[in-house]
Amino acid sequence: MLSSLDKEMLEKVADLHEIPQGAYNIRRNGVGVQRNTTANIDIVTKKDKPGIDVIVKPYTTGESVHIPVIVTEENITDLVYNTFEIGAYSDVLVVAGCGIHNCGDQKSQHDGIHNFFVRKGAKLKYVEKHYGQGDGRGARVLNPKTIIEAEEGAVVELEMVQIKGIDNTLRETEVRLGDKAKLVLTERLLTYLGQEAQSKITVELNGVDSSAQIISRSVAQDESRQEFYFDLVGRNRARGHIQCDAIIMHAAQVLSTPRVSAYHSQAQLIHEAAIGRIESEQLVKLMSLGLSEKEAEDTILKGFLA
Amino acid sequence: MLEIQGVSLTMEEGQTAEILRHINLRLAEKKIYVITGPNGGGKSSLAKVIMGVYPPSEGKILLDGQDITSKTITERALLGLGYAFQNPPRFKGLKVKELVKLAASTNPDKLNIGDLLHDVGLCAQDYLDRDADASLSGGEMKRIEIATVLARKLKVAVFDEPEAGIDLWSFQRLAETFKFIHEKYDTTIIIISHQERILDLADEIILIANGEVSEQSAKDKILNKILKNEDCCSSQCEKGVIQDAEFAG
Ligand SMILES: Nc1ncnc2c1ncn2[C@@H]1O[C@H](COP(=O)(O)OP(=O)(O)OP(=O)(O)O)[C@@H](O)[C@H]1O
Ligand SMILES: [Mg+2]
Numbered sequence: 001m002l003s004s005l006d007k008e009m010l011e012k013v014a015d016l017h018e019i020p021q022g023a024y025n026i027r028r029n030g031v032g033v034q035r036n037t038t039a040n041i042d043i044v045t046k047k048d049k050p051g052i053d054v055i056v057k058p059y060t061t062g063e064s065v066h067i068p069v070i071v072t073e074e075n076i077t078d079l080v081y082n083t084f085e086i087g088a089y090s091d092v093l094v095v096a097g098c099g100i101h102n103c104g105d106q107k108s109q110h111d112g113i114h115n116f117f118v119r120k121g122a123k124l125k126y127v128e129k130h131y132g133q134g135d136g137r138g139a140r141v142l143n144p145k146t147i148i149e150a151e152e153g154a155v156v157e158l159e160m161v162q163i164k165g166i167d168n169t170l171r172e173t174e175v176r177l178g179d180k181a182k183l184v185l186t187e188r189l190l191t192y193l194g195q196e197a198q199s200k201i202t203v204e205l206n207g208v209d210s211s212a213q214i215i216s217r218s219v220a221q222d223e224s225r226q227e228f229y230f231d232l233v234g235r236n237r238a239r240g241h242i243q244c245d246a247i248i249m250h251a252a253q254v255l256s257t258p259r260v261s262a263y264h265s266q267a268q269l270i271h272e273a274a275i276g277r278i279e280s281e282q283l284v285k286l287m288s289l290g291l292s293e294k295e296a297e298d299t300i301l302k303g304f305l306a
Numbered sequence: 307m308l309e310i311q312g313v314s315l316t317m318e319e320g321q322t323a324e325i326l327r328h329i330n331l332r333l334a335e336k337k338i339y340v341i342t343g344p345n346g347g348g349k350s351s352l353a354k355v356i357m358g359v360y361p362p363s364e365g366k367i368l369l370d371g372q373d374i375t376s377k378t379i380t381e382r383a384l385l386g387l388g389y390a391f392q393n394p395p396r397f398k399g400l401k402v403k404e405l406v407k408l409a410a411s412t413n414p415d416k417l418n419i420g421d422l423l424h425d426v427g428l429c430a431q432d433y434l435d436r437d438a439d440a441s442l443s444g445g446e447m448k449r450i451e452i453a454t455v456l457a458r459k460l461k462v463a464v465f466d467e468p469e470a471g472i473d474l475w476s477f478q479r480l481a482e483t484f485k486f487i488h489e490k491y492d493t494t495i496i497i498i499s500h501q502e503r504i505l506d507l508a509d510e511i512i513l514i515a516n517g518e519v520s521e522q523s524a525k526d527k528i529l530n531k532i533l534k535n536e537d538c539c540s541s542q543c544e545k546g547v548i549q550d551a552e553f554a555g
Contacts, residue, residue, distance in 0.1 A: 217398070245398070281395035284359050287379040288389050289454060290412045299408065303400035 013097025074104030132165025234267025313365035386461030427476030
């Protein structure tokens with residue numbers, strides 16, 4: 001049975017108000033608690049290590065898989081390996097949120113390693129949301145690692161959001177794209193107080209006519225610190241574009257390290273990065289509509305991270 | 307009524323620059339004023355002083371007899387002042403409809419956001435869900451900026467070069483829209499402009515050059531003076547005045 005706290009956490013990380021439709025697997029404090037499979041999507045517990053295999057049959061369309069993880073106890077270090085087989089020409093949504101509620105003084109940590117095989121012509125939308133709450137001093141730590149292999153003609157949309165309550169995170173993302181495979185990756189990050197976040201994204205454009213668009217937006221407040229590493233690798237006739245935008249406030253720090261590596265003369269790689277304060281003209285405009293300075297700031301940040 | 311009494315503005319950027327000098331203006335209700343004058347003359351700066359963006363170094367601003375000189379931008383907005391920027395800022399991730407809704411939120415009248423866009427010559431269905439960011443063209447952003455001011459119930463509305471970048475086709479409709487809000491809310495309208503067609507809308511024209519009001523009078527009296535371009539520079543200005551200028555090429 002899920003408690004009301006469990007339900008609240010599920011809502012935050014997976015927009016779930018009720019038990020989801022379609023396939024799902026809910027993991028709480030290191031153990032699977034509820035699961036559902038469908039005719040086209042199977043979920044199997046791994047035998048050699050903690051985690052699950054999610055198998056989507058070829059040509060499955062319009063179905064979703066929710067695999068939320070919630071940690072509501074302190075002093076937990078949960079490590080899980082999940083493997084996703086996204087069958088050829090299928091079109092599915094995978095939502096993998098992780099919420100930590102820590103009221104204690106000990107650390108709560110969840111490390112998820114997610115391996116995706118997106119087969120020929122398949123379409124995958126993968127949404128990963130992170131959320132932390134609880135007023136204890138215990139740290140809430142999340143270290144997700146996502147590895148995606150996209151085969152010929154696969155289309156992968158990746159949405160990674162962390163906007164509240166995670167004290168420490170190291171997010172690693174590796175994507176390898178085959179012929180004509182396409183990636184759209186959006187990252188949204190907000191840190192405050194003394195939080196630290198690192199994001200390392202490597203995208204390899206291996207196939208001919210593969211393409212990648214990476215849009216990273218972040219807001220760093222208080223004494224928080226963010227570090228970004230991007231590596232866009234072109235090994236074929238391919239296009240890649242990274243757009244990295246950060247708003248820095250208070251005494252925060254943002255470090256962004258871009259790398260574009262071309263191993264092919266027809267690789268077109270672009271990296272754009274900007275770090276700056278909220279533009280004063282934006283604040284003035286919204287205040288001239290009657291918003292207070294605080295409301296104007298909130299409106300700008302909310303839009304930026306939307 | 308908006309009164310500007312002896313307003314000066316200096317800015318320190320490296321050296322002190324006097325941008326406005328002893329501006330005195332009385333702007334009556336229900337009138338349309340057009341402020342014109344050479345580039346760099348101080349028109350936008352005056353608008354920003356009125357809106358509270360720049361604090362004046364001297365002088366006072368009164369709205370209906372109330373001294374608002376030390377009021378913040380937000381307070382002035384809530385008192386019924388509005389300003390459409392010459393170069394409107396853009397917002398990443400903020401939708402056009404969200405921006406216009408924010409603008410309309412203090413208006414006691416219920417307004418149709420789509421109709422507001424229509425009034426500035428934009429097809430609502432094409433724009434409501436777009437981001438008000440750099441993906442919009444200059445003219446599109448400019449029209450949305452105007453819509454954010456039209457959305458409000460104002461005592462004084464300042465439009466800073468509203469026609470800049472707006473195509474001729476929409477220009478006529480814009481002129482009608484100004485008249486309309488003017489009548490609907492009895493708003494005092496101040497339009498900063500270089501366009502003769504906009505000057506035609508004015509009850510009075512104010513000429514600002516070198517940071518000073520050099521003339522305030524009815525349209526026909528002032529037009530001649532503008533066309534003769536008498537107020538162009540602070541001192542005599544001819545080619546060759548700067549002797550040791552750098553040469554290009
Ligand atoms: N923030 C600022 N810092 C320093 N100087 C400024 C600033 N804003 C304006 N100025 C200067 O003040 C003068 C008046 O500028 P303003 O923008 O008010 O002119 P304007 O009359 O609106 O011109 P235009 O017709 O070109 O829009 C110019 O010389 C300008 O360079
Ligand atoms: Mg100007």
